[in-house]
Amino acid sequence: MNDYVLVLVSAALVSHMLLQQQPPSRLRVQVCGLACALTIALGITGGQALERWVVAPWQLEDLRLFLLLPWLGLLAWSVPQALARLRPQWPSEGLALPLLGNAVVLGLSLQAMVERQEWLATLGCSVMAGLGFWLALALFDDLVQRSDHADIPAALRGLPITLVGAGVMAMAFSGFNGLFTQ
Structure with a gap:
């Protein structure tokens, strides 16, 4: 669990740094969080579907990564496009790069493919990971906004100060380690 928390926080930090290249706005961070949550949920459930219907029947275990990368690339392109069509006023341009570079989706998808959980458990894990990523991204945005106005x-x-905040956030999230064990 600790490793997953550190990957989640580091991916949120990288995505937040990529979002800072354009003028920051709270709406843009929230749209990116929603897009990442959707990408994580669809990526993990799609990865499990690939495992059950393509990898396992044809014994392509060594090619999991090469089958998963095009799926995640398609999601990184199509989720911002779908959000732009659903809500044209949302700032969804330029979100494909943070989504494409998001290592959380790839790592969690590969883990879900190997563990072979039930569909409901996989969907619950992917939704919770997406919401956690969204929370971490929003917390990073809040940290940057507060540090701009603080006497630092x-x-x-x-x-x-962003890296210090990431370390504190990783320690806080690792406090949840073992909380939801069976």
Whole structure:
């Protein structure tokens, strides 16, 4: 569980850094969080479907990654497109790069393919991971906005305070380790 929390926080940090390249807005961060949550949910359930209907029957275990990457690439392109069609006023342009570089989706999809859980358990895990990623992304946005207005020493402004916040957030999330065990 600790490894998953660290991957979740680091992926949220990277996605947040990619979002900061354009003018930041709270709506853009929320749209990215929604897009990432949808991509995680669809990526994991689609990965499990690939495992059951393509990999296992044809014994292609060594090619899991090469079968999963096109699926995740398609999701990274189509989820922002679908959001742009559903809500044209939402800032969904430029979200394909953070979604494509999101290692959480790939790691959790590969884990779900190997574990062979039931559909409901996989869907629940993917939805919770997507919501957790969305929460981590929103917390990073809040950290950056608060640190812009706080009295922080010059040496800690920008990336250093964001990395300190990521460490504190990883420790806080790792407090949930073992909370939901069976």
